[in-house]
Amino acid sequence: MVKKAVILFSGGLDSATVLYLAQREGYRCRPIVFDYGQRHRREIISARRIARAADVPCEVLKVPFPRKSSSLTDPTARIPLGNAGKKTRAIPSTYVPARNIVFLSLAVSFAESIGAEAVFIGANAVDFSDYPDCRPMFYTAFRRTIVVGTKSGTEGRSVKILAPLLYKTKAEIVKLGFALGVPYRLTWSCYQGGRRPCGRCDSCAFRAKGFREAGRADPLVVAAAMNGRRGRG
């Protein structure tokens, strides 16, 4: 019997690592990507490329988030820069209301309907932007909701919500990904969604920290630099 898993997939470093991890654990993977009006929509292109590299189908689902609710979906807002890793800070404006709750709910629905036993999410609560829906206590509560609120849950075979990167540092994730052969060159993390990573938003900063502390070069940054040199030459 093949075991199936739905992967919450964004085209970023974490979810790409999770996809390759789930594959190694023997799951037949069904990544789903959400088009929710994010300004860095180029992550969807990255997601498709990585799925192709991993030889899995990739589903893109449109989800109606209110545009004005976050600097990540409002093109007139500014993405906060230079904040990653500061000790005392509030939840940043890139917070999208209830995003992971919506994504996980849709993933569970999809999982139940295709008979998948697990949903994987690349959430991380170590090197992260303090989003409440990335914290372990949220996952505990959400799992309980699924157990009591779904058919499979009431039948004792609840869809498992797996967040294998939750307690890892970004460096540990990067090392794991290299060991799994994740094509990091194809991933996209920058919130700004420009032609190249900005290097200053939270997402770029945590990514850079991960590669630095893992003692590896970021293949995406290397490729961008190469292209830049070629462009000038």
Place this chain on the structure above:
Amino acid sequence: MVKKAVILFSGGLDSATVLYLAQREGYRCRPIVFDYGQRHRREIISARRIARAADVPCEVLKVPFPRKSSSLTDPTARIPLGNAGKKTRAIPSTYVPARNIVFLSLAVSFAESIGAEAVFIGANAVDFSDYPDCRPMFYTAFRRTIVVGTKSGTEGRSVKILAPLLYKTKAEIVKLGFALGVPYRLTWSCYQGGRRPCGRCDSCAFRAKGFREAGRADPLVVAAAMNGRRGRG
């Protein structure tokens, strides 16, 4: 300060009653209706009419549910008939995987982004089809998820999830609705989505039971009968 509420709104008897109840309680209401590929899509037309009658804007959001996951979304499947109220029965094929979890999550996202303090849902755990996401224990779990998984929740002002009909019989709901002036003639409950209510699906059966036990005629059925007589005459 105006208090705002998002209403999970289907155009059916329960959610129309909840809309009018929330209005009476002084909320400025923002009903949202989901277009999720349900075969009874005419409930969306009903929803718009009721919203107009209640003088509130009505948002229709498309949500990507897998079609094959339920007899409610798969036009080639059969809607089960004649089962309502049976003592021992399984969750029927009209169950849509994680539907209320998805709907509530999106409603909470919408509520957070417009600064609404509550989400109302017309869920009922007395005269209902045994859907797991209509049971009180599900709401307890979901509330906890919102408290720990959202920005407003972590700031101590969590969006309230209100299910005022949860413990009422259908007859009590009908009586409440008449007292509130709900235009039941405009509502739609039948799962089959034909020109007239089929009278045999779970949803029609529970509705009929409610009006019967409340000692009232169902204005929708009366109107359909009048039209039929006129058509034949």
